[in-house]
Amino acid sequence: MTQHFTAPDRLTAKTGTQWWRDAVIYQVYPRSFADGNGDGMGDLEGVRARLPYLRDLGVDAVWLSPFYASPQADAGYDVADYRAIDPMFGTLHDADALIRDAHELGLRIIVDLVPNHSSDQHEWFKRALAEGPGSPLRARYHFRPGKGESGELPPNDWESIFGGPAWTRTADGQWYLHLFAPEQPDLNWDHPAVADEFRSILRFWLDMGVDGFRIDVAHGLVKAAGLPDIGGHDQLKLLGADVMPFFDQDGVHAIYRSWRTILDEYDGERIAVAEAWTPTVERTANYVRPDELHQAFNFQYLGAPWDAAALREVIDVSLAAMRPVGAPATWVLSNHDVTRHATRFANPSGLGTQLRTPGDRELGLRRARAATLLMLALPGSAYVYQGEELGLPDVTDLPDEVRQDPSFFRAAGQDGFRDGCRVPIPWTVEGSSYGFGSGGSWLPQPESWGKLSVEAQSGDPDSTLELYRRAIAARRAHPGLGAGSDVRWLDAPEGVLAFARDGFVCTVNLTGRLVSLPLPGRALLASGPFTVDGDRFELPGDTTVWWTV
Incomplete structure (x- = not known):
């Protein structure tokens, strides 16, 4: 509902x-x-x-x-x-x-x-382990037989993001996939029950008001x-x-x-x-x-x-x-x-x-x-x-x-x-x-x-x-900030970014040294001190200034 x-x-x-x-x-x-x-x-x-x-x-x-x-x-x-x-x-x-x-x-x-994965303490996975090979719940994860003479090798060569093989062998000899920790078995999204469950989870939290x-x-x-x-x-x-x-x-x-x-x-x-x-x-x-x-x-x-x-x-x-x-x-x-x-x-x-x-x-x-x-x-x-x-x-x-x-x-x-x-x-x-x-x-x-x-x-x-x-x-109040999808780049010395949006200019000096630039408008906000001299301003290194124009 x-x-x-x-x-x-x-x-x-x-x-x-x-x-x-x-x-x-x-x-x-x-x-x-x-x-x-x-x-x-x-x-x-x-x-x-x-x-x-x-x-x-x-x-x-x-x-x-x-x-x-x-x-x-x-x-x-x-x-x-x-x-x-x-x-x-x-x-x-x-x-x-x-x-x-x-x-x-x-x-x-x-x-x-x-x-992508549940806990190994999720009810589905606990039952899948307990019921053994052939359990319908194992199909909701990626259980596979191993390679090698007696299945002693992982099913493929995938590695865990956390290091080591992406597979762990169970006591009954099968292996399960976990792209992260062994305690995080990957869910099998080819199984319709997995898709159904997460659609239900979405609705649960949406009904809570998230x-x-x-x-x-x-x-x-x-x-x-x-x-x-x-x-x-x-x-x-x-x-x-x-x-x-x-x-x-x-x-x-x-x-x-x-x-x-x-x-x-x-x-x-x-x-x-x-x-x-x-x-x-x-x-x-x-x-x-x-x-x-x-x-x-x-x-x-x-x-x-x-x-x-x-x-x-x-x-x-x-x-x-x-x-x-x-x-x-x-x-x-x-x-x-x-x-x-x-x-x-x-x-x-x-x-x-x-x-x-x-x-x-x-x-x-x-x-x-x-x-x-x-x-x-x-x-x-x-x-x-x-x-x-x-x-x-x-x-x-x-x-x-x-x-x-x-x-x-x-x-x-x-x-x-x-x-x-x-x-x-x-x-x-x-x-x-x-x-x-x-x-x-x-x-x-x-x-x-x-x-x-x-x-x-x-x-x-x-x-x-x-x-x-x-x-x-300022971002909330100024019409030239936030919304939109474009910036117009302005000429600037190497190592300096300057761009305009509706009624707004942003200048950023990434050079680490002082740079002199033409004054683009009235200063709105700055990440650090800077100085204005006539129609130019001195922008220190690693400093950003917002301007209204």
């Missing part, structure tokens, strides 16, 4: 205007955002209490990383029950209250959906027929660089067309966002054709170095790829899986998205602030990861004994340093876990956290938090 809820004024104002096309969406990683019950772990009660902060920040929607019932083998991305809340985060009543409070504050709620879904591993649901070998090359280095037999198969698009019909049944413009790693932006655009999903993360932009030519190219390619399908581009600098951009930009370009060195903290923050204004000036939707508005760096010196990232414990996979961007964020200058909660913090916070807290930065006009607040407010 379709739910019809009455939205408050802030939501109603964008109804019928495709709010998601120029939305600023804030990612909450629940275990690290706020702890409401004092057990050292963030929860839905904590998120609910901090919703006014997010309203005041000015964002349009809140995306919540998984809070479902889970053994937590991969921080909740191993789901045992898609219709239940894990007790560590609260209850369904807490989720309902959070959604209602968010709507009262004019915030939309997007929840994570994990359809405004959309972020689809985890959206590119992975369909595997190539026969699960063919890949060959001797390094699969992990090819991820995102080539079409793989387990990623970005054309069959995924039929699934999303069926999901779109469900989303369109509901009032309030409910949306779906793809986490889809693809070889090209053009292939990413396939996920956001008019009858499929609404948005897809732009990982090519996230991975771009702090370099004017590289950024201009990915901006042009992104806008050009989205234009034929009529979808908005998306822009993102950080998330729960990569090194925070304040640390990435503190290091030499080309070191990737998982780093073990803090780099030059002052340089990283200066570039991060400039990058934020560039991102928020681009047409489309922007994603903000919790704590980036505080200028938080990655915590690169966590002791091995406190780490919980599953890829840290598996050889030859990801670097295993995602914990560094998941350290609970600071709210107060002092106190237990800097205001995160009364019971400490599940990952240790640096001593410097208090100086970066919400309390320390609120009201300081030079703080990164106040820069975000002003930038998001």
Whole structure:
């Protein structure tokens, strides 16, 4: 049954205007955002209490990383029950209250959906193991006999994203596929029961009032027929660089067309966002054709170095790829899986998205602030990861004994340093876990956290938090920001980006040195100090300025 809820004024104002096309969406990683019950772990009660902060920040929607019932083998991305809340985060009543409070504050709620795999503790998988070979439930996953004289070898040569084989052998001799941890068996989307179940899960949460879904591993649901070998090359280095037999198969698009019909049944413009790693932006655009999903993360932009030519190219390619399908581009600098951009930009370009060195903290923050204004000036939707508005760096010196990232414990996979961007964020200058909660913090916070807290930065006009607040407010108020699909590049020296939109100009100096430029108009906002001299202005390195014209 379709739910019809009455939205408050802030939501109603964008109804019928495709709010998601120029939305600023804030990612909450629940275990690290706020702890409401004092057990050292963030929860839905904590998120609910901090919703006014997010309203005041000015964002349009809140995306919540998984809070479902889970053994937590991969921080909740191993789901045992898609219709239940894990007790560590609260209850369904807490989720309902959070959604209602968010709507009262004019915030939309997007929840994570994990359809590529379940937990090995999901009832389907437990029964499949218990019933043995031939069980109908095994057909809902990828169970196969092994190769070799007695089936002792995996069915093919696929590797897990977390390292090691993508197959685990069961006690009865069969093998099951898991592209991630062994506790995350891949679902078989060729089986009609899997498709039926997820259509039901969509409706469950839509009836609860959620405004959309972020689809985890959206590119992975369909595997190539026969699960063919890949060959001797390094699969992990090819991820995102080539079409793989387990990623970005054309069959995924039929699934999303069926999901779109469900989303369109509901009032309030409910949306779906793809986490889809693809070889090209053009292939990413396939996920956001008019009858499929609404948005897809732009990982090519996230991975771009702090370099004017590289950024201009990915901006042009992104806008050009989205234009034929009529979808908005998306822009993102950080998330729960990569090194925070304040640390990435503190290091030499080309070191990737998982780093073990803090780099030059002052340089990283200066570039991060400039990058934020560039991102928020681009047409489309922007994603903000919790704590980036505080200028938080990655915590690169966590002791091995406190780490919980599953890829840290598996050889030859990801670097295993995602914990560094998941350290609970600071709210107060002092106190237990800097205001995160009364019971400490599940990952240790640096001593410097208090100086970066919400309390320390609120009201300081030079703080990164106040820069975000002003930038998001200006983006909402200025007609030349947010909406649209085009930028007009202006002449600028090498290493400088300058572009115009309707009544607006953005200038970014990525050179690291002072540059003199013609004055384009009246300054609206800047990521750092600059000076005006007559009809020119002096733009320091790693600085962005917005202008009205």
